[in-house]
Amino acid sequence: MAAKSPADGTPRRPVLPVSVRKIKDNAADWHNLMMKWERLNDNGFTVANKIVNMKISEQFPDNKWEIACDNGATEPEKPTPKYNEELDNCCAELLETLKHMTKIQLKMEKLTLTTKAICDLETFHHGAGSCTAPFFHTWPTPYFYEVSLKLSEMYKKELQLKQTIVQEIAHSADQDLMMVYLSSWLYQPYIENSSKLLLEAMLLETGHRQC
16 A cells, blocks of 8 residues: 655645735735835925926026016016026936836736736636626625726826926926926825725735734
8 A cells, every 4th residue: 555645644725726816916016006106206296396496496586586576677687597407407306206107007007907817817717797706805806907997097197197297397487387286296186085995995805904
């Protein structure tokens, strides 16, 4: 009688299906990418704020323009713009921040496509319209895709806004418009408040967060 190997008598831990592991990994990746985005957003705002302050200082050095207007003088001749190395460095730094945010947004799109592929695989195995048991607690597989798609679209629109801000903020002569650019960068109008709730719900569903 053949002897049993030691492994035969050892109870094996259940192996998670590939789709389950991938969705769980995707949820963790969403968390990491969104946290990185927020750090970059804070850094970008600091740089953009410096750019606006430098632009305003160039336009109104020591408030001379305002004093001339108060004295009833004609509008002073605008000085020829000089090369500002610090401003140029800040613009380059903001552009670099945008490049990092672009990479993050592309990774978010890949996560969404991966989740869609998992949904398509489930449909192929079980048939369209059939109800399968949830991988985790309550979310059906397609809902992971819906949440990923919604988050991805938010960040895609926000990235497009930031691209416009980076292109225009150092070239604008309108102080009010520069303030709008700053506020838009900081408050990210296209990333809805629900994004954090969706992320937390996904982490809770996949076991990364505990009740």
